[in-house]
Amino acid sequence: MDIKGFQFSAVEAAIKKPGRKDLALIYSEVPAAASAVFTRNAVKAAPVLLSMERIRSGRVQALIVNSGNANACTGEAGMLVARDTSRLVAEALGIADEGIQVSSTGVIGVQMPQERITAAIPGLVEGLSSGTLDDIAQAIMTTDTFPKMEARSGQAGGISYSVAGIAKGAGMIMPNMATMLSFIISDAAVEPAFLDKAFRRAVDASFNAITVDGDMSTNDTCLIMANGAAGNPPIQEDTPEAAIFEELLHEVLLSLAKQIVRDGEGATKFVEICVTGAKNDQDAKRAALSIANSSLVKTAFFGQDANWGRIFAAVGYSGAEVVPAKLNLHFDDVCMASKGVFAGGDAEQRGSEVLRKKEFRVVVDLGLGRGMATVYTSDLSHDYVSINADYRT
Template identity: 65%
Template sequence: MSLKGFQFSAVEAAIKKPGRLDLALIFSQDPAQVAAVFTTNKVQAAPVVISRQRAANGSARALIVNSGNANACTGEQGMTDALECGRRVSELLGLPDDELLIASTGVIGQALPMDRFRKAIQPLVDGVAVGTLEDVADAIMTTDTFPKLERRRGEAGGVGYAIEGVAKGAGMIQPNMATMLSFLVTDAAVDPDFLKSAFTEAVDGSFNAITVDGDTSTNDTALIMANGAAGNPVIKAGTPEGASFLALLHDVLLSLAKQIVKDGEGATKFVEIRVKGAESHADAKKAALSVANSLLVKTAFFGQDANWGRIIAAVGYAGIPMDPDRVEIRFDDVVMARHGIFAGGDAETAGTEVLKQKEFTVTIDLHIGAGEAAVYTSDLSYDYVRINADYRT
C-alpha cells in the first residue's frame, strides 16, 4: 500500500554551495489538515513566524523548505524574501498563499540568495510528479551524515493508510518545542482536534526527549499534514483507531528522533537516560535532561569512563526533589551505585565494558515516587568541536 495524494520534489539551487539537493517541496493534491509545533526560542527565523501563523488555520496544501540558509536574524528583508519564495510557489501550484508553509535551515544571519531561489522554483514545481520523499530527506540535510526517513502502515475501518516522515538534525539539538526540522504526511482522515493533540503528545515523547548539545534552534519546526486520501472513516480520539494512530505516529517520530541523536555531530555513542522513581513524570524528565546535557557526563561517555559520580551530581542540581541516600544508578544491567554509594571495583570494570558499546542505557532510580521518563542523547567528542568550529566555512 502506497501513500496517496502527496507529491514531492527536490532540486539543487546552490543556496549555500553547489553539488547537492537543497530545495524541496511537499504537495498535497487534496486539502489537508495540519498540526505543527515550533521552536520556543525567542529568536525565530522568518519562515517560523510565517508558518506558525498559517498553521494556526489548521489546514495547508504544501510546504517549501530549503537547507544551507536559515533566513534567521535577517530583519524585514528576510521576511520579504520568505514571502516571495512562498508566493512564487503558490502561484505555480494554483494555491492561496496561506495554504503554503515555509521552512529553512542552515547558517544564521545571512540573507537568502534570492536570484538562485528564483531560478530554482520553476524546476522545483515541474518536478513534483516524479520526486520522492527520499529526495526531500536528502535536500533538508546540513551537517547530517545520512538522510532520516521512517514509514508506518495502519488501518481504520478496514481501510489502510500510511504515515511517512523525514527529519534533519545533527547539531544544535534540544528542540524543546517544539538546527531540527521534521515533516510528516499521512493519507489518513483524522479529526483535526485529535490530530493536534496526538501530534503534540507524540512530539513530547520523541523530539522533546532528545538532546545532542542542549541548544534550541531559531528554526525548529515539526509538522504533519493529513489529507484523508486513503478514504478511511475519520479517526477520532477515544477510539481503538485513535489509539492505534497515536501509537504509529509516536513510532515514526521516535525513530526519527533517535536517528537525529545517532547522527549527532561527532557522536560515537547513543545513550538512553532513564529516570525512575521520581515524584512526577515532569521531575523525571527534568533530571534525565540534566544528566543528558551535562558536558562532564557526555565527555565521560566518550572516554568510556564509568564515572557515575558525575551522573548523580547532575541529578542533584536538576532542581527536583530527591534523597541522595536512595539513589541507584545502573549502566545497562550493571549496578554502579546503590543507596548513593559506589558498588565497588567489580562494578567499575563491568560498567566500563558497557560504555565501550555504541549503544547503552543509564538508569537512575530515585526511589521516592512513580514518575518515570526517558531522554536520548549522545556523547561529546573531539569531532563535535571540529565540526562546529568550521561550520560556516
C-alpha cells in the same frame, strides 16, 4: 511506501553553494488537516514566524523548504523573502498562498539569495510528478551524515493508510523543540482536533526527549499533514482506530528522533537515560535532561570512563527533588551505586565495559515516588568541536 495524494520535488538552487539539491517541495493534491510545533527560542527565523501565523487555520496544502541558509536574524528582508517565496510557489501551483508552510535550515544571520530561489521554483514545481520523499530527506540535510526516514501502515474502516516522515538534525539538538526539521505526511482522514492532540503527544515523547548538545536553534519545525486521500472514514478521538493511528504516529516520530541522536555530530555512542522513582514525571525529566546535557557526563561516555559521580552531580543540580541517600544507579544491568554510595567490588570494571558498547542504558532511581522519564542522548567527542568550529567554512 505509497502515500496517496502527495507529490514531491527537490532541485539545486545553490543557496549556500552548488553541487547538491537544497530546495524542496511537498505538495498535497487537496488541502490537508495539519498541525505543527516550532522552536521555543525567543529568536525565531522568518519562515517560523510566517508558518506559525498560518498554521492556526489547521489546513496546509504545500511546504517549501530549503537547506544552506536559516533565514534567521535577517530582519524585514528575511520576512519578505519568506513571503515572496511562498507567493511564487502558490502561483505556480494555483493554490492559496495561506496554505503554504515555509521552512529553512542552515547558517544563521546570512541574507537569503532570493534570486536563486526565484529562478529554481519553476523547475521545482515541474518536477513534482517524478520526485520522492527520499529526495526531500536528502535536500534538507546540513551536517547530517545520512537521510532520516520512517514509515508505518494501518487500517481504519477496513481501508489501508500510511504514515511517513522525514527529519534532519545532528547538532544543536535540544528539546522544546530539538534543533531539527521534521515533516510527517499521511493519507489517512483524521479529525483535525484529534490529529493536533495526537501529534503534540507524539512530539513530547520523541523530539522533546532527545538532546545532543543542549543548544536550541531558531528554526525548529515539526509539521504533520493528513490529506484523507486513502478514503477511510475520518479517524475520531477515543476510538480503537484513533489508538492505532496514534501508536503508529508515535513509532514514526520516535524512530526519527533516535536517528537524529545516532547521527549526533561526532557521536560514537547512543545513550538512553532513564530516571525512575522521582517525585513526579516533571522531576524525572529534569533529572534525565540534566544528565544528558552534562558535558562532563558526555565526555566520560566518550572516554568510556565509568565516572558515575558526574551523573549524581548532574541529578543534584537538576532542580528535581533529590535525597542523596536514596539514589541508585545502573549502567545496563551493572549496579554502579546504591543508596548514594559506590557499589564496590568490580563495579568500576564492569561499568567501563558497558560504556565500551555503541549503545547502552543509564538508569537512575531517585527512590522518592512513581515519576519517570526517558531521554536519548549521545556522547561528546573531539569531532563535535571540529565540526562546529568549521561549520561556516
